Amino acid sequence: DTEVTQTPKHLVMGMTNKKSLKCEQHMGHRAMYWYKQKAKKPPELMFVYSYEKLSINESVPSRFSPECPNSSLLNLHLHALQPEDSALYLCASSQDVGVGYEQYFGPGTRLTVT
Amino acid sequence: GNSVTQMEGPVTLSEEAFLTINCTYTATGYPSLFWYVQYPGEGLQLLLKATKADDKGSNKGFEATYRKETTSFHLEKGSVQVSDSAVYFCALNDYKLSFGAGTTVTVRA
Numbered sequence: 001d002t003e004v005t006q007t008p009k010h011l012v013m014g015m016t017n018k019k020s021l022k023c024e025q026h027m028g029h030r031a032m033y034w035y036k037q038k039a040k041k042p043p044e045l046m047f048v049y050s051y052e053k054l055s056i057n058e059s060v061p062s063r064f065s066p067e068c069p070n071s072s073l074l075n076l077h078l079h080a081l082q083p084e085d086s087a088l089y090l091c092a093s094s095q096d097v098g099v100g101y102e103q104y105f106g107p108g109t110r111l112t113v114t
Numbered sequence: 115g116n117s118v119t120q121m122e123g124p125v126t127l128s129e130e131a132f133l134t135i136n137c138t139y140t141a142t143g144y145p146s147l148f149w150y151v152q153y154p155g156e157g158l159q160l161l162l163k164a165t166k167a168d169d170k171g172s173n174k175g176f177e178a179t180y181r182k183e184t185t186s187f188h189l190e191k192g193s194v195q196v197s198d199s200a201v202y203f204c205a206l207n208d209y210k211l212s213f214g215a216g217t218t219v220t221v222r223a
Contacts, residue, residue: 006157042203042213043158056210090157099207100146100165105158 003027004106006091012112015081021109023074023091029104031097032074034066035090037108043090049074050097081113116141120204120214127194127221135189135217137178137204145208147171147180147187152201152216161189161202194221 004025013019023032031050035043048056049068063085065077074091088108094101121136139147146165150158162171167182176191187204199221204214 004157040216040218042216043211045210048210092158098209099144101207102146102148102160102163103207103211104160105150107157 004091004093004104006089006106006109008109009107010110010112012114013078013081014114015083017081018077018079020078021076021089021091021111023076023106024072025093025104026072027093027095027104028071029093029095030071031094031101032068033092033094033103034064034074034076035092035105037088037090047076048097055097078111081111083113086111086113116145116206116208116210116212118204118206118212118214120202120217123216124218124220127219129195129221129223130193131221133189133191133194133198133219135202135204135219137187137189137214139185139187139204139206141185141206141208143208145206147178148205148207148211149176149178149187149189150203150205150213152203154200158203194219196221196223 007022034046037043046060047066052068067075090108091106092103094103117140148163149161151161162173164171164180170179178189201216
């Protein structure tokens with residue numbers, strides 16, 4: 001089973017709202033990732049968690065706050081977002097971080113900020 | 115730094131035609147190479163991978179060979195179907211995934 005699940009599938013939020021995106025995998029992977037994808041563009045890396053610790057933050061604004069409660073779960077907390085943050089947010093996981101490890105992606109959450 | 119360059123799209127083909135999507139890369143180390151496919155409204159699916167020079171990845175009729183001498187990882191399929199219509203991303207993994215710009219492929223019946 002190579003499934004990564006994400007909820008919700010769609011989310012509409014105002015600029016003053018607080019919401020969270022959730023991601024789950026049961027493959028025993030120890031690395032998890034958040035990406036942002038704008039229309040007709042490749043995914044852009046936001047955060048990497050390795051063994052439940054944040055290992056990479058790609059200079060993401062503080063209105064995005066990641067959390068890894070355990071090795072199977074990854075959250076992305078959203079607060080005071082801007083309309084330009086509207087995008088598809090993808091979660092991925094891999095067995096470990098490193099050259100040979102392929103990443104498996106979830107279906108994404110399509111976020112619209114109004 | 116690492117980078118991936120893919121052929122510009124969009125690519126439009128008829129069913130049963132031969133598909134090639136060119137991909138070249140620049141990397142300082144010895145990366146693994148991947149092709150991902152994204153169908154409309156979905157996330158990315160891993161299509162195939164190669165971890166070292168001369169490795170050939172294959173899946174669902176698609177193939178790509180890791181060519182170190184030409185720093186290339188071109189994707190090919192001998193006979194495409196309408197269901198192959200999607201966006202294809204070439205990517206390299208040298209600790210972080212670096213994606214190409216993506217190539218949109220449309221297959222007409």
